Amino acid sequence: MLLSKSLKEVVKINKEFLIVEKSKFSSFITQIKRSFIITKKDLKVYYNKPPVLIQGIFFPIILFFSFTVGRNIASLYLISGLITMVLFLTSTSMGPIILPWETMRGTFERLVTCPISIRTILLGGIWSSFIYGMIFSSIPLVIGFVFLSSELVFNLILVIFAMILTSLVFSSFSLIISSPSSTNPGSTMILQILIKFPILFISPLFMPVNSIPTAVISPLTYCVDLLNIGLGDVSAFGTFGLLFDIAVLLAFGFGFLFLAFALHQKTLEKRFRG
Amino acid sequence: MIAITVNNLSKYFDPPKRGKKRNMGAKGPRGINSTIRAVDDVSFEVMKGEIFGFLGPNGAGKTTTIRMMTGVLKPTNGKITIFGRDISKNQIAIKQITGNVPEEANVYFDLTGWQNLTLIGEIYGISKKDRINQAEFLLKKFELYEKRNLKARKYSKGMKQRLLLCMALMSKPEILFLDEPTTGLDVQSARIIKQLIKEYNKKGVTIFLTTHDMEVANELCHRIAIINRGRIVSLDTPENLKKLTQEYKAIDFYLTNGVAKSEIANLDTILEVQEVREGFHVIVENIHEAICEIVDFIKQNNLVIKQLNTHQPKLEDAFIKIIERGGKN
Numbered sequence: 001m002l003l004s005k006s007l008k009e010v011v012k013i014n015k016e017f018l019i020v021e022k023s024k025f026s027s028f029i030t031q032i033k034r035s036f037i038i039t040k041k042d043l044k045v046y047y048n049k050p051p052v053l054i055q056g057i058f059f060p061i062i063l064f065f066s067f068t069v070g071r072n073i074a075s076l077y078l079i080s081g082l083i084t085m086v087l088f089l090t091s092t093s094m095g096p097i098i099l100p101w102e103t104m105r106g107t108f109e110r111l112v113t114c115p116i117s118i119r120t121i122l123l124g125g126i127w128s129s130f131i132y133g134m135i136f137s138s139i140p141l142v143i144g145f146v147f148l149s150s151e152l153v154f155n156l157i158l159v160i161f162a163m164i165l166t167s168l169v170f171s172s173f174s175l176i177i178s179s180p181s182s183t184n185p186g187s188t189m190i191l192q193i194l195i196k197f198p199i200l201f202i203s204p205l206f207m208p209v210n211s212i213p214t215a216v217i218s219p220l221t222y223c224v225d226l227l228n229i230g231l232g233d234v235s236a237f238g239t240f241g242l243l244f245d246i247a248v249l250l251a252f253g254f255g256f257l258f259l260a261f262a263l264h265q266k267t268l269e270k271r272f273r274g
Numbered sequence: 275m276i277a278i279t280v281n282n283l284s285k286y287f288d289p290p291k292r293g294k295k296r297n298m299g300a301k302g303p304r305g306i307n308s309t310i311r312a313v314d315d316v317s318f319e320v321m322k323g324e325i326f327g328f329l330g331p332n333g334a335g336k337t338t339t340i341r342m343m344t345g346v347l348k349p350t351n352g353k354i355t356i357f358g359r360d361i362s363k364n365q366i367a368i369k370q371i372t373g374n375v376p377e378e379a380n381v382y383f384d385l386t387g388w389q390n391l392t393l394i395g396e397i398y399g400i401s402k403k404d405r406i407n408q409a410e411f412l413l414k415k416f417e418l419y420e421k422r423n424l425k426a427r428k429y430s431k432g433m434k435q436r437l438l439l440c441m442a443l444m445s446k447p448e449i450l451f452l453d454e455p456t457t458g459l460d461v462q463s464a465r466i467i468k469q470l471i472k473e474y475n476k477k478g479v480t481i482f483l484t485t486h487d488m489e490v491a492n493e494l495c496h497r498i499a500i501i502n503r504g505r506i507v508s509l510d511t512p513e514n515l516k517k518l519t520q521e522y523k524a525i526d527f528y529l530t531n532g533v534a535k536s537e538i539a540n541l542d543t544i545l546e547v548q549e550v551r552e553g554f555h556v557i558v559e560n561i562h563e564a565i566c567e568i569v570d571f572i573k574q575n576n577l578v579i580k581q582l583n584t585h586q587p588k589l590e591d592a593f594i595k596i597i598e599r600g601g602k603n
Contacts, residue, residue: 037393041385109346109376110380112346113344113376115397116369117365272341272346272347
């Protein structure tokens with residue numbers, strides 16, 4: 001009697017395991033689906049946090065005026081520069097605070113013990129940063145489209161493709177900033193400023209791409225170049241060429257993504273040292 | 275049936291950087307603490323349907339052990355298997371059939387109680403219909419249903435802890451890991467949680483809980499492992515652990531006026547003394563001599579005794595004895 005009860009339990013538990021232990025591909029799809037659930041949570045919880053609002057909304061406005069006031073800037077460079085800057089600042093505003101905030105509040109440990117990997121949690125953060133970035137960077141696109149459509153040739157498919165690709169690159173980049181195992185979102189904000197501002201200053205925002213020699217090392221440069229092509233750059237292929245821009249952005253994107261995965265895997269345990 | 279097997283489990287941490295206080299550590303070359311042995315060669319088994327308690331003082335290694343068992347930390351050495359499956363190779367599958375309430379965990383303050391629960395349900399892949407049913411059932415059971423649409427930031431500590439337990443039970447787990455589930459809670463919340471732990475255990479859920487509350491361990495656990503400085507110093511049923519102190523007796527006495535603990539400790543017949551509200555809890559060997567000496571002391575100092583009780587030592591006394599013995603060893 002006891003033996004049969006025990007056997008029944010073994011069968012029941014093995015069945016439960018079998019439901020979860022599916023093929024690698026099916027497990028991968030499950031994890032991707034669950035990353036979207038993390039995204040939904042991140043957007044609900046973090047969209048209005050002060051560091052996100054400061055980095056994602058106030059900084060682009062202030063920087064736009066400081067870059068443009070008193071300068072005679074061509075419409076093409078104005079719109080491509082503004083979209084790139086907003087994309088960069090908004091797509092990187094949410095990612096760096098999610099993990100420090102969750103660690104500080106004690107919600108991260110609860111999440112880590114759920115049936116999701118750390119990569120799924122990070123991927124969820126990337127999607128949410130991406131959506132946040134796309135929403136805010138579409139504002140200058142709409143403004144440009146309404147007021148400057150007579151001056152610019154809007155290849156909307158290319159412009160939106162450039163925005164999606166660049167937003168994903170910057171979202172992956174934002175997770176690198178949150179990898180030091182800080183439990184204090186404030187210290188991550190300082191790190192953000194220290195990293196993001198120099199990148200902004202070496203990038204050709206609101207000017208021709210080839211006007212800054214150091215621009216080649218900045219991912220923003222290739223976004224500006226792609227947008228210039230999409231907005232009707234006279235050279236039609238931009239400074240570097242369409243395919244080159246896409247290839248470099250993809251290389252930056254995958255580089256940032258794998259670096260973020262590796263760094264977070266390394267610092268994960270430090271978040272839980274009592 | 276064995277639910278959890280822990281074999282020679284160890285977790286060593288690098289020493290903290292300069293300026294941070296160091297805990298216990300192994301002496302490395304030049305006498306510098308090279309590593310912190312948070313958990314050191316721990317082995318035990320938990321049977322299916324058992325409530326297994328992990329008891330120890332602060333910093334003993336309870337949370338580090340449970341964090342390794344729930345896949346949060348990787349062991350330095352050793353192996354953990356859950357229903358025969360190695361946790362290092364089957365983490366997602368094992369997490370799917372376990373529920374967890376970490377000690378320092380919290381709910382999402384910006385989400386309502388209902389949203390917190392359904393979020394966990396979605397992560398565990400529970401269908402929408404089941405999610406709603408299970409969330410409703412748990413919120414009613416844990417007396418949170420009326421407050422389900424309130425943001426969790428407005429919940430009291432007890433309500434948050436109850437919500438965390440609901441989240442752990444959303445997936446109907448086979449094993450529940452609870453790290454200090456009743457610490458710092460109001461009486462009502464602690465009572466609800468203890469009741470429900472018993473109830474779920476009766477339904478067959480295996481429960482692994484860490485605590486430093488003797489009453490919780492005594493009331494709930496079938497077996498208790500006592501851990502100190504990263505090592506298990508004793509593992510037995512609460513009754514057998516209490517037998518370790520059977521040659522001793524305990525006396526509780528309460529006075530109308532205060533007296534220093536050191537004065538009571540100086541009495542010849544008193545082995546151990548603990549200050550309790552308006553009185554003392556003492557451990558003695560010869561109860562007759564001890565009562566006489568205590569009464570004499572009270573008379574000599576013109577004190578008034580309100581109450582005096584004698585009883586067998588509690589689990590707490592056994593715990594202190596085991597920890598002290600472990601320390602001397």
